[in-house]
Amino acid sequence: MLREPSKELLETAIDLEAFVTEVEAALTEALDTGTNAGPEGPEILMEAARNLILAGAAKRARPRLTFLFGRAIDAPVDALVDVAVAGELIHAGSLLHDDVVDGAETRRGRPTANALWGATAAVLSGDLVLTLAFVQLRQRPRVITSEAVETIATMTRGVMAEVLARGRVELPLDQWRAILSGKTGSLFAWCARSAALLVDDDEAAERFGECAERLGIAFQLADDLLDLQRLGTGKDSFADILNREPTFPILVAAGRSEKVRREVARLWNAPRVTPEDAEALGRSVLATGAGAATVDALHEEIAAALEALGPYAERPGAREIVAWSRELEARARNTLRPRG
C-alpha cells in the first residue's frame, strides 16, 4: 500500500512525458500542414510561427495540465492531444500578437517574430496560427470550439485591459486579478474544461475550469516573485518596473507605502529607468513585505484551486496537479528566503 502512490506517480510522469512528445510531434505536423496548404502560402508566416512554437524553450504548461485533467476522468488520449495542441496554438497566436502590441524584441530569450520579420509577419502569423487551432479541433465536440472562440475573445480583452493598466500604480487589486484571469486564466480554464467536455462530464468541466483558472493566476504570481528574486543578480533586474507593468507585489507595496507609490510613479513617468533605479525600487518593494503578501495571495489561489477539484482530487492525474501546486507554492515561499 505504501509504495502504490509513488508507482502511480511514476507511471503518470512517464505517460505525461510521452504525451508531451506526442504534442510536440502534432504541433510540428500542424505547422507543416499550415505551410503546405494553398499554393500562395508564404513560408515566412509559418517560419515566424515555428520560431516561437518549436523553439524548445516552451514549458508546455497547458498541454501538461490538459493531460493531467484528462487522466482524472479517463478522457481518450488522442482527443486530449488535439485539445493540448489547440491550446498551445492559441497561446502562441496570442503571444505573436502580444509582441506586436508590446513592440517586444525578445521572448524566452530569443528574438520575437516581430523583431525578426516585422509587425506584418507577426500579426498575420498570429492570425494563421489561431486558424490552425480550430483545424486541430475539427473532430472534437462543437462546444469545445465555441468555448475556444469565447476564450480568445476573453484573452484579447485581457490584453487590452493590461495595456490600458500599464503605468497605473493605483490599479485596484481586483482589476489586476481580472486582467490576469482574462489574459492567462481563461486559456488554462479552457484546456481543463475541454478535457472534461471530451467525455461529457459537466461537473468535472465546471470544477476543472475553476481549478485551472486559479492555477493560471498562481503561476503568474510565482512569475512576479521570480522577477523580484532576480534583484541583485544583475540580469533583467526587476523587468516589471522597466516594462511599467503593475504586478501584484508592486501594487501591494504601493498601497502600503506612500514613498514606494511615489517612486514607482516617478520611474514610470521617467523617459529612461536605469538598472540601479530598478534595483533600489525592488528593494523598497520587498521592504514593505509585498513579497510575503504575494506568497499569501498565491497560497489562497492554490487552496481555492484544489478545493474546486472536490471529489476529483483523489483521482490519478488530479493527484499530480495537487502535488505540482504544492511544489509551486513551496518554491514561491523559497524566493523569500535571504540568499547567502
Place this chain on the structure above:
Amino acid sequence: MLREPSKELLETAIDLEAFVTEVEAALTEALDTGTNAGPEGPEILMEAARNLILAGAAKRARPRLTFLFGRAIDAPVDALVDVAVAGELIHAGSLLHDDVVDGAETRRGRPTANALWGATAAVLSGDLVLTLAFVQLRQRPRVITSEAVETIATMTRGVMAEVLARGRVELPLDQWRAILSGKTGSLFAWCARSAALLVDDDEAAERFGECAERLGIAFQLADDLLDLQRLGTGKDSFADILNREPTFPILVAAGRSEKVRREVARLWNAPRVTPEDAEALGRSVLATGAGAATVDALHEEIAAALEALGPYAERPGAREIVAWSRELEARARNTLRPRG
C-alpha cells in the same frame, strides 16, 4: 409575360434592401454584445470596430451577394443574415489587421483604427471582431464554421503574399491573380458557398463558390480601372503607384513596354513619388492599352463566373447577380472612354 421579370427584379431589390437593413441591425447588436461581454471588456476595442464597421461608407457587397445567392436556392433569411453578418465581420477583422500591416492612416475616407488608437487597438480589435463572426455562426451547420476558418487562413496568406509582392514590377499575372483570389475572392466564395450549405445543396455550393470568387476578382479589376480613371482629377491620382501596389493594369503595361517597366521600377524605388510623376506614369500605362486589357480580363472573369452558375442562372436572385455583373462590366468599359 413581358412585365414579369421586372416585377420580380423590383421585388428582389426591395427584399435586398430590407435584408441589408436587417444585417446592419444585427451587426450593431453583435458589436454591442461584444462590448458588454465580460467585466474586463475595454470599450476601446469595440469603439475601434464600430468606427470601421458601422461607419456608413461600407458597400455591404458580401451581405448583398449572400442574399442573392441565398434567394436562388430559397435559403432561410434568418440564417442568411448570420452568414452575411459573419462575412462582414471577417472582412472587417481582416481590414483592421491590414491597416496595421500597411500602417494605413485612412480607409474609406476616414481615419483608421490604427491611426486613431494605435496598432495595439487595431490588432486586438481585429482579433475580437473575428471571434464575433464565429459567435454569429454558432447556430449554423458546422461545415460553415470550418470553411470560415479555412477562409481566414487563405485570406491571411493572401495578405502576406501581397506584402511580399509589393514593388515587384515583374510579378507574373497568375501570381497576381492568386493573391487576389486569396485576399478577396475566398471570402466572396465563402459567403456564396455558405448560402448553399444552409440548405445542404452541394452542387449549388460548388457553383456559387466558383462564381463568387471570380466576381471578387472582377470587382478588384474594376477598382484598378477606377484608380486609373482618377488620372487628371487631381484627387488620389494613381494611388496604386504611390502604394507600390502591382495592379493588373500596371503589370500588363510593364510587360508590354520596357519604358513603362523601367519607370515603374524607378518610382517604386524612389524615396518619394510626386503626383506629377504618378500622373505621367498613369498616362504611359494607359497608352500601352493596359486599360483595355484589364476590361478584357474583367470580361473573362465575369463570363466564367456566370458560366459557373449553370442551371441556377435562371433562378430569382441569380438573375440579379447576372444583371449586376453585366453592369459592372459596362461601367468598366465606360472608364476607357475619353472624357470631355
